Amino acid sequence: MLPSIGPDYWVSYPRPIVIDMTGKPKFAYSLHARKQMVVRGITEAEVAAVVQAPEFMSAGRPTPGLPPTKVLRRTVGGRRLKVVVAETDPLKVITVASPDE
Numbered sequence: 001m002l003p004s005i006g007p008d009y010w011v012s013y014p015r016p017i018v019i020d021m022t023g024k025p026k027f028a029y030s031l032h033a034r035k036q037m038v039v040r041g042i043t044e045a046e047v048a049a050v051v052q053a054p055e056f057m058s059a060g061r062p063t064p065g066l067p068p069t070k071v072l073r074r075t076v077g078g079r080r081l082k083v084v085v086a087e088t089d090p091l092k093v094i095t096v097a098s099p100d101e
Contacts (some may be wrong), residue, residue, distance in 0.1 A: 027092075046081055047081075047093060050072050050073070050074040056074070
């Protein structure tokens with residue numbers, strides 16, 4: 001059984017807003033995405049590059065209790081990256097991966 005999504009599921013520093021004062025998007029990261037970024041050495045800039053200009057996009061796997069998702073892929077700095085975002089809000093990052101690792 002999957003845990004329900006509570007108010008602390010989405011984490012952003014600061015809390016999610018669409019655009020900051022410099023005009024750059026602010027992403028909201030799930031706790032899982034933050035952990036995966038640390039473990040895999042994926043930066044916020046790399047996530048932004050994938051979300052803003054994906055080379056490949058597909059529907060995510062349906063997961064009970066979670067919103068529908070999209071899988072975005074792009075090579076950034078010679079490294080293939082995968083970013084899973086909420087289908088209705090691509091600024092909500094659910095997880096990140098580097099399929100080659």
